[in-house]
Amino acid sequence: MEIGEKTVRNIAELAQLTFDESHLATMQSSMGDILNLVEQMQEVDTDGVEPMSNPLDATQRLREDVVSEPDQREVFQRLAPETLEGLYLVPRVIE
Amino acid sequence: MMSDWEVVIGLEIHAQLNTRSKIFSGASTRFGAEPNSQACAIDLGFPGVLPAVNQAVYPKAVAFGLGIGASISHVSAFDRKNYFYPDLPKGYQITQMDRPIVVGGSVEIPLEDGTSREIRITRAHLEEDAGKSLHEDFHGSSGIDLNRAGTPLLEIVSEPDLRSASEAVAYARYIHQLIRYLDVSDGEMAEGSMRCDANVSLRRVGSSELGTRTETKNVNSFRFLERAIDHEISRQRGILESGGVIRQETRLYDPDRDETRPMRSKETAMDYRYFPEPDLLPVEIDDAFIEAVRNSMPELPREKAARFEAQYSIAAADARTLSTDPLLADYFESVAALCGDPAMSVNWVRVELLARLRRDGIEVPALPVSPEQLGALLKRIKDQTISGKVAKDILDALWRGETASVDDYIKIHSLTQVSDASSLEPLVDRIIAGNPKQAEQYRAGKTKLLGFFVGQVMKESGGKANPQQVNEIVRSRLG
Known part of the structure; x- marks a missing residue:
């Protein structure tokens, strides 16, 4: 399957990823290969093959409405690049 | 446009x-x-x-x-x-x-x-x-x-x-x-x-x-x-x-x-x-x-308003106002049950209470007057112990926390409405004697001056005279 330049750029923007322009052609063909693989799998005749065990007929178990999580701000904020007065600091985002 | x-x-x-x-x-x-x-x-x-x-x-x-x-x-x-x-x-x-x-x-x-x-x-x-x-x-x-x-x-x-x-x-x-x-x-x-x-x-x-x-x-x-x-x-x-x-x-x-x-x-x-x-x-x-879930649901505002209208025979607009807030709706129902007069309760809850809430910028849960107090107050208007005018003063006293009991307040300040003719008649006579010109005009057919005389008597009595009673006496004295 053919993946155009525009599609690669759009996906990169949506994923907020940068990539080297010189890799554009490689990306196009690699992404195309992934879709080709899926297409190839779709062609396999699976009639009579028993599905693997799966949760598709199950339904979600629910949790009681109980507060069970303690405050672990200090632990979590040790991983943050920058914090101030309990807030995580990020590059200014105003829309 | x-x-x-x-x-x-x-x-x-x-x-x-x-x-x-x-x-x-x-x-x-x-x-x-x-x-x-x-x-x-x-x-x-x-x-x-x-x-x-x-x-x-x-x-x-x-x-x-x-x-x-x-x-x-x-x-x-x-x-x-x-x-x-x-x-x-x-x-x-x-x-x-x-x-x-x-x-x-x-x-x-x-x-x-x-x-x-x-x-x-x-x-x-x-x-x-x-x-x-x-x-x-x-x-x-x-x-x-x-x-x-x-x-x-x-x-x-x-x-x-x-x-x-x-x-x-x-x-x-x-x-x-x-x-x-x-x-x-x-x-x-x-x-x-x-x-x-x-x-x-x-x-x-x-x-x-x-x-x-x-x-x-x-x-x-x-x-x-x-x-x-x-x-x-x-x-x-x-x-x-x-x-x-x-x-x-x-x-x-x-x-x-x-x-x-x-x-x-x-x-x-x-x-x-x-x-x-x-x-x-x-x-x-x-x-x-x-x-x-359906069985545990409370009555919805719409349903409540419809019920109020039917059960208490009150105006649709009043029913809607009262049912906007479930606490206010409950309050109204308690007052109506206590005093036995839904129409009077609507008026006092909608007009008197809401005006005071707005004036003081407070919400229904913080109402300083309980439904029991307001119910007791309205009961005293109904049984003609006090006039509506006096009742408003008592409501203010309850609101300010000056008293907890309507009946005690009435007794202490001797606010009981005067309904017996023997005390009202001399008062009416005095007012008529003091306003001979108006009395003459009334007798000449200007009967809308009735309100003037009743008003003067009410004022003289400090709001305690029973207005219906005064009405009758004035009419018979000038008739």
């Missing part, structure tokens, strides 16, 4: 559900906590965590659905909505796209002219709230508080059935009342428990096609909602009438400047890449569950 354009408005209302813990984690949802002290690993989107669905959101969503006559999905499911923003740590919001819990339904909103209109609701779905970005100056950075991340929301989406800012406000007020009645949300707008997004567009009158709309986000008071929509209507009209085109975009209302301004352009149409949430299975609820 305004009449050339038809305004088309749809609202998306986000109501925070008043659960103890979050929708997918056991972190607390309490408002006003220290920043990030209620954001756990699940809310923060740490690698390897899994969401665990809070069962308490289902009875609330179902109650809302039943309250608007919607159909309730026996199987609902979550999806991921993907976008990047610092207050959304996972990079996606868990929401319901294809299989929302509540589908369809409608509400009947009261309009200013006394009529009402049906507003259709498209759907209401469960989702998680995002955190909060604080843009004050943190040395050129934004501060992020994720306590709100994961708070359960019910997003209520209306059809584009609203035709003016005031209709939009009436609808939002109705939804606000409903979610509080049903204990779905505390509805505290100042704390962000209910926020509105308004989709506004204009079209030529008679056109069946919708114009390009803008979405004004995150309006958190009724007053701002009205102003934001009105502002957006005149902005769009200005553009259209000068031959311009409306850009489809998201706008933000700035209450300080009373204007909306663009937030992000939707021209580069946000692609949210919805897909089924792989960490959660569909949630199934059965008819027994839905029926149990």
